[in-house]
Amino acid sequence: MALEDRIVVDHVSYQYEDAADPALNSVSFQVRPGEFVAILGHNGSGKSTLAKLINALYLPTEGRVLVCGMDTADEDRLWDIRQQAGMIFQNPDNQLVATVVEEDVAFGLENMGVEHDEMVRRIHSALETVRMTEYASSSPHMLSGGQKQRVAIAGVLAMEPNCIIADESTAMLDPSGRREVLDTIRQLNRDKNITVLWITHYMEEAALADRVLVVSDGRLVMSGTPREVFRQVDRLRELHLDTPPMAALAHTLRQQGLPISDEILTVEEMAEEVARILCP
Amino acid sequence: MLNNITLGQYYPVDSPVHRLDPRVKILLAIAMIVCVFLVGNLLGYGLILVFVLFAARLAHVPFRVLMKGLKPLRFILILTFLLNLFFTVGEPLWSLGFIHITREGLRQSIHYSLRLIFLVVSTSLLTLTTSPIQLSDGMELLLSPLKIIHFPAHELAMMMSIALRFIPTLLEETDKIMKAQMARGADFESGNLLNRAKAMIPLLVPLxxxxxxxxxxxxxxxxxxxxxxxxxxxxxxxxxLKKGDLYACLLMALLIIAVIVEARLVPGGLIL
Structure with a gap:
């Protein structure tokens, strides 16, 4: 456990008050600065609980969570933690507070007590980053789902966080909205070196991450680069998870006896691999 | 239908009155109400009418829109007028059978009706020219001194603004649920009142x-x-606070003074 890790989850368990089984059971992992980590899991696997633990919305029943070196159990640092680890939720409608886009972006800043001029500057730059400047004075209910999520991202971005945790933020969007949101987050990860924890049940999204963690029944069951995780097609199926289509195809072809590499994730890679086998 | 809902009465144009500080406008509306109660005769109401018309003109609010606020009150207005007209004792002017109209009755019915009309019209001027969010801002700031006695000024304003934010969302959702229930054969339109109220249950529960x-x-x-x-x-x-706010306050002060002076100079109540 290195000190410079952005997020440290150390043997964390979490039990809801009225639940028989713990939602999370001794989960441990670390996230390095600038890393893009995807957390995969089916419904009820505990992945949303995990997100809320990192933002100190929940406190672990056992173990501890460190965000930028701050323990989430430390009440004095609560607001610092929430500023450092911004969170984007699933339902685009239920996380916008204000009646006007720019005021919504201001919400976090107002809560932090940022000065007015600084606030205006940060709102402007955040809206520009997510390419929503022209909607600054629109009302949220006039926007599409993808646009609403981008406003939510701007609201978090304006608080200048080190990490962004997205809890199934694309689950309620149409394909083009999903692309918009994912592209925006990847751009922040790349250009601003913001650490991203991307919680999803879409395999294609997880395939773009630096590292994939798979959660099932409250336990961390798999971990590694997308290629390392997705090559274990049988294991994923046991966990009732899909595999990216090309990884599944490669797996089937391999079972049929074709010498295809088990590191294939995209259509292009598959095409090259097939070409290599057919005309060596 | 859902894309362009204007909330409340707000009349969205740009005008010097719209640009006034909401705090000032709220205080001015209160001053106006006090003013209406100070008036003692028709001439006084004339002064207030001139002021209201001037303000409405300055706010680019058409007369028709201004009067719309009175519509829900029409029964109360008629009732006030009639009750005062028939049930005030005094010097009889005209009578038919058991119905007597007295001079005092006529005076009071006009007085109370006008008072009611001007109360509604002057507060309408506030809500027509101030968006709900500005209103809640203004209220929050005006009430914030009461925080020392733990009055939840900020919380109230926050609730108000969240409510405003979610009205379109919930309307949209109502529409969606209604269509979903209709697709399953729900009938929201026919039947008597009780049946229609019952038909709302499958709409309200999911909502x-x-x-x-x-x-x-x-x-x-x-x-x-x-x-x-x-x-x-x-x-x-x-x-x-800007210069316009100062001018508005001065105008209002002028109106109050004029109304008080007029009430002193022209004694004897209504000129009839």
């Missing part, structure tokens, strides 16, 4: 369930963005 879910989601999202009540909070929308 309430989802409203509670939204509320819980939103509370979490607000907490995640460091919301911790009104303490040490800064604001994006800063209200600053």
């Amino acid at each position: 309430f369930v989802s409203a509670f879910r939204r509320a819980s989601d939103l509370a979490m999202a607000m907490e995640a963005r460091c919301y911790h009540g009104g303490e040490n909070r800064t604001r994006l929308r800063v209200l600053k």
